[in-house]
Amino acid sequence: MPYIPHTDEEVQEMLAAIGAVSIDDLFDEIPDALRIDGLDRVPVGLEESAVSRLMQSRAATDTGSVSFIGAGAYEHYIPAAVWDVATRGEYYSAYTPYQAEASQGSLQLIYEYQSMMAALSGLDVSNASLYDGATAFAEACLMAVRANRKTKSRRVLTTRGVSPLYRAVANAIMAGQGIELVELPNRHGVVDIAALAEHAGEDYAAVAVQQPSFLGTLDDVDALCDWASANNSLLIGVCNPLSLAVLKPPGQWGTHGADIACGEGQPLGIPVSSGGPYFGYLVCRQPLVRQMPGRIVGRTVDLDGKPGFTLTLQAREQHIRRSKATSNICTNQGLMVTAATIYMALLGAEGLRRNAQACHHNTRRLAAGLSALPGVEQVFDTYFHEAVLRFDRPLEPVLDALADAGIFGGYPLGDAYPELGQCLLVCATEMRTADEIDAYVETLGRLLSDSRAA
Amino acid sequence: MHEPLIFEHSQPGRRAPGLSEARQSALNLPAAFLRGDVPALPEVSELQAVRHYTRLSQLNFSIDTHFYPLGSCTMKYNPKVCNQLAMLPGFTGRHPLGPASHGQGFLSCMYELQEMLAAVTGMAEVSLTPMAGAQGEFAGVAMIMAYHRARGDDARREIIVPDAAHGTNPATAIMCGCEVRELATGPDGDIDLEALRQAVGPQTAGIMLTNPSTLGVFERQIQEVARIVHEAGGLLYYDGANLNAILGRALPGAMGFDVIHMNLHKTFSTPHGGGGPGSGAVGVNQRLAPFLPVPVVGKEGDKYRWLTETDRPQSIGRLSAFMGNAGILLRAYIYMRLLGAEGMRRVADFATLNANYLMARLASAGFQLAYPRRRASHEFIVSVKDLTRETGVTAMDFAKALLDEGFHAPTTYFPLLVPECLLIEPTETESRQDLDAFVDAMVAIRQRAFQDPEAVKAAPLTMPVRRLDDVRAARQLDLAWPVEQSA
Amino acid sequence: MSETPDNLKYTSDHEWLRLEDDGTVSLGVTDHAQQALGDLVFVELPESGSQFTAGDACAVVESVKAASDVYCPLSGRVAAVNERLQDEPELVNASPYDDGWLVRVEPDEPAALEELMGAEAYGQFLAESED
Incomplete structure (x- = not known):
């Protein structure tokens, strides 16, 4: 029997010790009407080798394409050491480190992770992770509403550069508590700082900005940060952690720095993997720490005065504070944080910088090549590692034809940004070779001219 | 055994292998956007990092090394093959926004997983997007509230939670904008039915129950509990923390539950990972099906595709940027195929x-x-x-x-x-x-x-x-x- | 055994109150409460000047394993908070009735104080709740 160690003899001896005749007896407290004899609509079990063949064939169905999609999930090279070590059973099959003495490995690793995220973001304190970038954004907004003692406002003013997927998730999560997002209009892909004056004097718990934005563009975060502070709002920065190796980190924005930063941790050693598991990161200034949701590890000493690590500030959390907790979060994304910590240790600041620069240059090369084609133009000039291209025709047939040629051409923006109809968001990370980029340009050129000729 | 921090192994200028400098130059961006300092990350060799994190791992207890009788956490063996197959490059390399036409392998696994989870819980439909038990709870209570709102029954704002419940239950109800009413447990571990009758009313949105309960016993009067709550106009939420106890023996759907979350990291043996990821798929009966969080995988002919807000206009919306902890869902799928109905x-x-x-x-x-x-x-x-x-x-x-x-x-x-x-x-x-x-x-x-x-x-x-x-x-x-x- | 000084008023939520010479009322948690909570690691205090209705939570005392709301049994305005507790929450453990006071309230109706338990009644209440 798969994964069941009992022999028939042992089963009989164990039943005798219990004083039961059969295993059926052990379910005698379940009312007869509720007991079932078996499961319908579930197939019979397969041997490991058969499941292996099945999964190999399913995985093979999905391979063979080259992706130029980013939009919040980025394909980066992951050194072999990262997942080799992270999937060791001692990490993979450990529980949440509530028994600190038997969990020093996970606890110290999380402390190192918190330290690395603080260093990258330029802020003081990190938690041990949230589910993904979108829920981290929602939790950052909820945290700001709780933490801002200067206002009772339940509104957060957000740029439309914050991922539309994140805004959708935040709306779904915050709706029950009556907390709402108010959107600032975009101009040339960024917020028009002069237009902020219209909102002066209005009451917002926080202002949220994504840098680089979902469109790859860069906002005047210094001005936004100072504006927020002058209006008694906290400032939430949403950042791709890879970009923080080269772009000004939230802790250094404006005169005082951002109050909270959050985002998607996936670019730090996590495969794109159909959307998950990833992890959300959340960092903040020290005075806000008690409003931060999720687990936090602290360094302390043991009875002998020897340094050690433990979960701390647990009175914020649901298992103690129940209905008054900062969030209902319990399980986080510990295994992903394990991989990300090893990834950051291996790459260091220099490795991250090189990757960030390589992505930037690859995307520039791609955008230059594609926008040189007739019927394609580049929309914004200043961007990090994603570019927006406007086409002179509907995108869907173009993207379908590209996919048939083994190329995922990018993310169409029209649904989320009606003002960017027939616009495509493209990304070429350091994984894309010059040949692959050139092949995309050449294939698209052929497709566009064929359909023009037709 | 003491292992220094990774930062204490660091030396300026030391590096692990990575991109060679030759391939790129500085960013083509205005200086105002750029970082002036270098973030204080460690500078170590690959061997130093591997040795450090291997040594740290050895300071942990884990299922692979120790018996782990942790109540309510279901620390069962995580089969190695589930991890190995979920990490196949065809799965890890697939971009979440790639076209469905080029993701039929993954989507077929997700569709079949939805079907199997519905079957083992006796529910009509399943959404896989919630990323942990607590998020599954959130989805469940949010659906209960959406259901009442859709009927114009706005006064139902109270969620009943037994005093023995996991802390996520009351915390979830508050996140959904509800009020919490605690319910006492009787001396034999079953719910106090008289207290329940007193508690329900036109304000009752629903009740959150774990069955078997966190006291380690099966709630014998569950059918009566369901009748009392339903007659008062409330719905029943099943916290699947203890589903391992009744898998293949009883169906929460048949007990009268309207919505359930399952902890795939408990019952279906996906890893606990030192704190996560979890996976909190939710199942519902017909009346809550329109409110399921999106995306859900649909099947048309022999093709699979994502069902989104367009297909499900009454959905409570999205709970993750893409579709939840996809790789964890694959592990649960593999586990279920290995075990089958008998297993x-x-x-x-x-x-x-x-x-x-x-x-x-x-x-x-x-x-x-x-x-x-x-x-x-x-x-x-x-x-x-x-x-x-x-x-x-x-x-x-x-x-x-x-x-x-x-x-x-x-x-x-x-x-x-x-x-x-x-x-x-x-x-x-x-x-x-x-x-x-x-x-x-x-x-x-x-x-x-x-x-x-x-x-x-x-x-x-x-x-x-x-x-x-x-x-x-x-x-x-x-x-x-x-x-x-x-x- | 815990101390219950004679000159104070008490609540069933284990708060104590003391009428000061300037007409304000000091509020803290009792010796019994601090013992039950264990070592305090944080005290969350209201803003000076904020207004409370009788029965509102006005502060939170937090130990490693628990966090408890402190309720203000009187309506009124917060005249002062014990700033020292920000850095020294342990004062509540060491000196619950003096250095460990939490807030000082200007009560809307000072007479309401008289309706609370005296030391003897509170002592009795403690003895009964331990049974």
Whole structure:
């Protein structure tokens, strides 16, 4: 029997010790009407080798394409050491480190992770992770509403550069508590700082900005940060952690720095993997720490005065504070944080910088090549590692034809940004070779001219 | 064993392999956007990093190394093949926004997983997007609220939660904008039906229940509970934390539940990963189906595709940027295909056999059971309050002493209403020999508590650290390696 | 055994109150409460000047394993908070009735104080709740 160690003899001896005749007896407290004899609509079990063949064939169905999609999930090279070590059973099959003495490995690793995220973001304190970038954004907004003692406002003013997927998730999560997002209009892909004056004097718990934005563009975060502070709002920065190796980190924005930063941790050693598991990161200034949701590890000493690590500030959390907790979060994304910590240790600041620069240059090369084609133009000039291209025709047939040629051409923006109809968001990370980029340009050129000729 | 911080291994200028500098140059961006300083990340060689994180791993207990009888957590064996196959490059390399036409392999697994989870819970439809049990709870309560709102029944804002419930239940209700009403448990561990009748009314949105409950017993009056709540106009939410106890033996859907979340990291053996990821798929009956969180995988002919807000306009919306913990869902799918219908029933059978055996042996060794006249479900509660009164040795001391004996501690001080309790869940994958060894260790610690209580209170002595100063950790917060100290 | 000074008023939520010479009322948690909570690691205090209705939570005392709301049994305005507790929450453990006071309230109706338990009644209440 798969994964069941009992022999028939042992089963009989164990039943005798219990004083039961059969295993059926052990379910005698379940009312007869509720007991079932078996499961319908579930197939019979397969041997490991058969499941292996099945999964190999399913995985093979999905391979063979080259992706130029980013939009919040980025394909980066992951050194072999990262997942080799992270999937060791001692990490993979450990529980949440509530028994600190038997969990020093996970606890110290999380402390190192918190330290690395603080260093990258330029802020003081990190938690041990949230589910993904979108829920981290929602939790950052909820945290700001709780933490801002200067206002009772339940509104957060957000740029439309914050991922539309994140805004959708935040709306779904915050709706029950009556907390709402108010959107600032975009101009040339960024917020028009002069237009902020219209909102002066209005009451917002926080202002949220994504840098680089979902469109790859860069906002005047210094001005936004100072504006927020002058209006008694906290400032939430949403950042791709890879970009923080080269772009000004939230802790250094404006005169005082951002109050909270959050985002998607996936670019730090996590495969794109159909959307998950990833992890959300959340960092903040020290005075806000008690409003931060999720687990936090602290360094302390043991009875002998020897340094050690433990979960701390647990009175914020649901298992103690129940209905008054900062969030209902319990399980986080510990295994992903394990991989990300090893990834950051291996790459260091220099490795991250090189990757960030390589992505930037690859995307520039791609955008230059594609926008040189007739019927394609580049929309914004200043961007990090994603570019927006406007086409002179509907995108869907173009993207379908590209996919048939083994190329995922990018993310169409029209649904989320009606003002960017027939616009495509493209990304070429350091994984894309010059040949692959050139092949995309050449294939698209052929497709566009064929359909023009037709 | 002490392992320095990774920052203490760091030397300026040291590097692991990575991109060579030659391929790129500085960013083509205005200086105002650029970072002026270098973030203080460690600078180590690949071997240093590998050795450091391998050594840290050796400071952990885990299922692969130790028996882990952690009540309500279902720490069963995580088959290696589930991880290996979920990490196939075809799965890890697929971009979440890639066209469905080029993701039919992955989508077919997700569609079949939805179908199998619906079958094992007796629900009509399943959404896989919630990323943990707590998010599944959120989805469930949000759907209950959306259902009442859609009927114009806006006064229903109260969620009933038993006092024995996991803390996520009340915390979730608050996140959904509800009020929480606690419900007392009767002396035999079942819900106090009279208290329930008093509690329900036109304000009742629903009730959140775990069955078997967190007290380790099956709620025998569940059909009556369902009738009372439904007649009052409320809905029933099933917290799937203890689904392992009834898999293949009973269906929450048949008990009268309208919505359920499953912890795939418990019942379906996906890894706990030192804290996560979890996966909290939700199942609903027909009346809640329109409100399921999106995306859901649909099938048209022999093609699979995502169903989104366009297909499900009444959906409570999206709970993750893409579609939840996809790779974890693959592991659960693989596990279910390995076990099949027969294997899933064996899960409940042997989890229950192991729990009742362990309970019987500990009781005959003199341990006090919280519910001695009840069957154990897949877990049970021992209270050491008599021992505490006589010797001063607490449940916490017991837990720490078990670590020295080579066993992970059971869950302690939960549920809150049983004093000095140990909640013990052996799972189906432990052998009789391991259960017997655990009993021996429990008996030995109990004897030591009478002979030399101070020795038990000093435990653990064989772990990498002794008991930690939690008060200092909270008063003198040290949450990050100081930048000025990192060389 | 815990101390219950004679000159104070008490609540069933284990708060104490003391009428000061300037007409304000000091509020803290009792010796019994601090013992039950264990070592405090944080005290969350209201803003000076904020207004409370009788029965509102006005502060939170937090130990490693628990966090408890402190309720203000009187309606009124917060005249002062004990700033020292920000850095020294342990004062509540060491000196619950003096250095460990939490807030000082200007009560809307000072007479309401008289309706609370005296030391003897509170002592009785403690004895009964331990049974």
